[in-house]
Amino acid sequence: MNIYPLMADRVLSAPLSEGLIMWFQKQIQLQPYQRGFHLITAEISDKLPELESYKTGLCHIFLQHTSASLTLNENADPNVRHDMETFSNRNYSAPFI
Secondary structure (H helix, E strand, O other), X not given: OEOOOOOOOXXXXXXXXXOOEEEEEEEOOOOOOEOOOOOOHHHHHHXXXXXXXXXXXXXXXXXXXXXXXXOXXXXXXXXXXXXXXXXXXXXXXXOOO
């Protein structure tokens, strides 16, 4: 079962009088993934090259899919994704899956 893609392309920005961008918004579409926990940082970074022009900021990610969710985890140990998936499957599995 594939998870539907995230978003369509659209870019909005609000420039300040000094030529700096106060905010930036862009909708992107990620590749479909099977059920599970996946690393998507590189894919998001590749689709948002504009981020290189920022030194500091706040990122909001809105996932437009009713049966998918996002978690933020450290990635120092590869067992983290396995542990998260094991916990999730044990505690949150829907009967129709």
